[in-house]
Amino acid sequence: xxxxxxxxxxxxxxxxxxxxxxxxxxxxxxxxxxxxxxxxxxxxxxxxxxxxxxxxxxxxxxxxxxxxxxxxxxxxxxxxxxxxxxxxxxxxxxxxxxxxxxxxxxxxxxxxxxxxxxxxxxxxxxxxxxxxxxxxxxxxxxxxxxxxxxxxxxxxxxxxxxxxxxxxxxxxxxxxxxxxxxxxxxxxxxxxxxxxxxxxxxxxxxxxxxxxxxxxxxxxxxxxxxxxxxxxxxxxxxxxxxxxxxxxxxxxxxxxxxxxxxxxxxxxxxxxxxxxxxxxxxxxxxxxxxxxxxxxxxxxxxxxxxxxxxxxxxxxxxxxxxxxxxxxxxxxxxxxxxxxxxx
Numbered sequence: 001x002x003x004x005x006x007x008x009x010x011x012x013x014x015x016x017x018x019x020x021x022x023x024x025x026x027x028x029x030x031x032x033x034x035x036x037x038x039x040x041x042x043x044x045x046x047x048x049x050x051x052x053x054x055x056x057x058x059x060x061x062x063x064x065x066x067x068x069x070x071x072x073x074x075x076x077x078x079x080x081x082x083x084x085x086x087x088x089x090x091x092x093x094x095x096x097x098x099x100x101x102x103x104x105x106x107x108x109x110x111x112x113x114x115x116x117x118x119x120x121x122x123x124x125x126x127x128x129x130x131x132x133x134x135x136x137x138x139x140x141x142x143x144x145x146x147x148x149x150x151x152x153x154x155x156x157x158x159x160x161x162x163x164x165x166x167x168x169x170x171x172x173x174x175x176x177x178x179x180x181x182x183x184x185x186x187x188x189x190x191x192x193x194x195x196x197x198x199x200x201x202x203x204x205x206x207x208x209x210x211x212x213x214x215x216x217x218x219x220x221x222x223x224x225x226x227x228x229x230x231x232x233x234x235x236x237x238x239x240x241x242x243x244x245x246x247x248x249x250x251x252x253x254x255x256x257x258x259x260x261x262x263x264x265x266x267x268x269x270x271x272x273x274x275x276x277x278x279x280x281x282x283x284x285x286x287x288x289x290x291x292x293x294x295x296x297x298x299x300x301x302x303x304x305x306x307x308x309x310x311x312x313x314x315x316x317x318x319x320x321x322x323x324x325x326x327x328x329x330x331x332x333x334x335x336x337x338x339x340x341x342x343x
Contacts, residue, residue: 002340004034006311007214007323008332009066010054011038011045013232014277018044022057028329031336035062035214037096037180037323040069042104048073048081055089063089066180067098067162070121071110076147079128083149086157094178095125096160099168101243115167116140122159122175129155164247169193173200173211183216183325184237184298186252187317190215194318212320218299219324221307221335227281232326233299234288238268238275258292265290299326304334308343311335 008028010021025036036054040047047068054063063085070078078095085093099113106112120141127134131153137144160178163169172179179197181190198208218236220229240248241262249259262268267286272278275287288296300310314322324332 002032003336005315005321006033006336006339007035007037007062007064007321008033008327008329009037009039009323009325011050012326012328013236015044018050018053021050022053024329025054025057025061027333029058029061031329031333032340033061033329033336035064035094035321035323037064037066039066051081051085051093052088055085055093058089058092060092062092062094064094064096064160064178066096066160067100068096069100069105069110069113070097070118070141071105071113072100072108075121075124075141075144076128076149079125079147079149082125082157083129083153083155086155091156094158094160096162096178096180097121098162099164114140115171118161118168119171119175125157125159129153129157163193163197164244164251166196169196170200173197173202173208174204174206177211179211179213180323181213181215181319182240182248182251183218184240184248184252184295185215186254186294186298189252190314190317190319198318213318214321214323215314215317215319216323216325217311217314218326219307219311219332219335220299220301220326221304221331222302224327224331227284229301230281230284230288231276231279233296233301234291235276235279235284236326237291237296238262238279238284238287239277242268242271242274252295254295255292258295262287262290300335304338305343307335308338308341311339312343 010024038050047065082095102112117140120139128149131151134147158177161172161176162180163172194213201208201211220232245259267283300307311322
């Protein structure tokens with residue numbers, strides 16, 4: 001593995017054919033990526049199916065969900081899935097959890113995910129993987145008369161959290177093994193998030209260095225066509241602002257009045273769906289003029305060498321790994337080569 005500290009998202013964005021993942025993974029492993037991350041969508045990106053296929057077509061890369069929701073499967077099902085993946089891959093699987101989108105969970109009839117639920121669920125996973133029988137559990141993650149997988153189990157399976165706010169970052173520091181930060185975090189935000197994770201780990205009596213923190217860094221190199229670059233940067237950021245703009249702006253200490261201008265813009269207000277899915281090129285170009293340049297600067301664009309330098313600079317912020325987000329392995333191959341060459 002030439003660059004184990006680099007990762008990527010397979011099947012990024014909106015896809016119709018999940019089989020595309022198979023060739024992506026083979027190429028990604030060949031060019032040296034260390035971790036393939038799987039984002040779950042309830043269409044053709046169901047995490048358990050994808051992770052099994054990913055484990056089968058790779059030999060060295062870590063396969064990590066980033067993320068799945070803890071409350072869309074029974075805890076025994078999730079624990080068994082993770083154990084199956086752990087053994088299938090020879091220890092290359094990370095069960096990555098996240099809060100999910102509150103409106104979608106509400107539509108499914110599921111309550112909003114809380115920090116207490118996540119912490120309770122992580123504890124259940126650890127106990128089941130150690131072969132324990134859990135009886136009479138009544139906690140934030142639910143009520144379960146009896147949970148057990150196999151009393152002979154003694155599995156050490158990493159747990160990840162996609163973390164945004166301070167409560168989730170602190171939970172990651174005290175209870176998780178891997179943290180995935182969000183795309184379009186300013187440098188100061190990344191530093192602050194890393195410090196919060198490390199401090200929480202230390203307060204919990206853990207080695208702060210034992211929690212692996214990943215920066216998720218939008219990387220769209222030349223010669224990706226201009227329209228594609230705009231959709232993956234401007235439109236993707238606009239989508240994040242549509243979904244959880246208040247949280248992203250607050251986390252980055254950005255100007256909230258700029259968010260209000262974005263929301264009030266007639267082009268933005270007239271979109272019939274998420275910007276990265278439905279906006280035309282002309283609409284995206286208009287949105288680019290609405291968003292502050294500062295907000296769009298947390299991304300790597302330009303030549304492969306320029307992108308590689310921006311990726312390398314992420315490590316100066318204290319992270320342990322960088323996910324090259326928004327591009328495919330084929331598009332990222334020259335960036336990885338330039339990075340490996342020391343660009």
